[in-house]
Amino acid sequence: MAGARQFDEQELIATALDVFWRKGLHDATMQDIATAAGVQRGSLYNAYGDKEAIFLRAFDRYAEQFLDTAGKALAQGDARGRLGNFFDVIIVNMTGGSPPRGCLTTRTALDTAASSAAVRERVHGVLTRLERIVGEAMSSAAGAPAIEANRLARVVVTFTRGLAVMERAGFSRKQLKDAAATFIDALTRR
């Protein structure tokens, strides 16, 4: 059981992501990750150095998948349809798991004071990239609100963050979907 690495890096990061998503950066321990991955804690230190290094890798993977999913949801239909699909995947993302895991980006953002510059930068980066994706999707969509695309994108992204908080506060998936539907109605009515 030594000499060659006993775990697959892809699997390990996926496992770590799951742990971080469920517990948050601060509350997830190296022991949690090691146990979940069936690996010794020391092996993780040997391979990655410290917890934050693992988190950054896991978060990067999460961000890619998240932005990719969001982008696809925003690719088809008119503005109304795009936003509907977009909020659907956003809400599914944050209400998935049992118990629901919430939104990792938002959770990490709220830990921001206790986090390093690298972590803070990732969080800000995801939101900025999400804004860009939303803005572009609205710019090229039929029936988009008569609001400058960048401003609209910021409002939409801000609202998604609000949904993430409401989820943590105990509101159900259905309630989040209702809120999103009302929001979309307000934005796209003529």
Add this chain to the structure above:
Amino acid sequence: MAGARQFDEQELIATALDVFWRKGLHDATMQDIATAAGVQRGSLYNAYGDKEAIFLRAFDRYAEQFLDTAGKALAQGDARGRLGNFFDVIIVNMTGGSPPRGCLTTRTALDTAASSAAVRERVHGVLTRLERIVGEAMSSAAGAPAIEANRLARVVVTFTRGLAVMERAGFSRKQLKDAAATFIDALTRR
């Protein structure tokens, strides 16, 4: 230095609130509070039992003040003016302090998994009460959006939560105000 309580309860809770607001429930330690209040840690345990008991008192005070301020901001003007005042005080609340303290409710909500039922209930309660206040203010305001008041209130409250996250993610007071202004425009345009 014994025999009679060496601190004023009102002051102590105010000090504790300041500490919790800056550091969060989880990261604030009894030592932090004791030091800030110029009191021994043991005295806090003697007077309150544990950290959560202090937090609940501090949070209740915060909630009262917060809801009161929000209610007053929503009391005058038409729908547009009310929302403008409302978001102003909300944003001032979360960008106050140096460094900015953020929104205590939101921060606490995101810690929810690590918190007790009592804490979770307070967070949910504040948001529900806030919804009610907003809903009533919109119901009685001129120029309110043609959206059922409860739905509108949920969207507005959700958006305030989004602003709180954006603040933590590094967006400036000005950016938050811009976002709120755009949001209000979208809601109240005819």
Add this chain to the structure above:
DNA sequence: GTCAATCTTGACACTTGTGTCAAGAATAAC
């Protein structure tokens, strides 16, 4: 087959935080 490089493993040192407690000190009631 040898051997250097690399991984695993368990123990260790350290830090930080919680909550408890006994002893001492001051107060307030009588």
Add this chain to the structure above:
DNA sequence: GTTATTCTTGACACAAGTGTCAAGATTGAC
């Protein structure tokens, strides 16, 4: 003034978590 009550204080026990390290095991290159 005496005394029971209450508060303060510092020490203590305990629990988690981080990060380090030496020793041992295995592998792969040669």
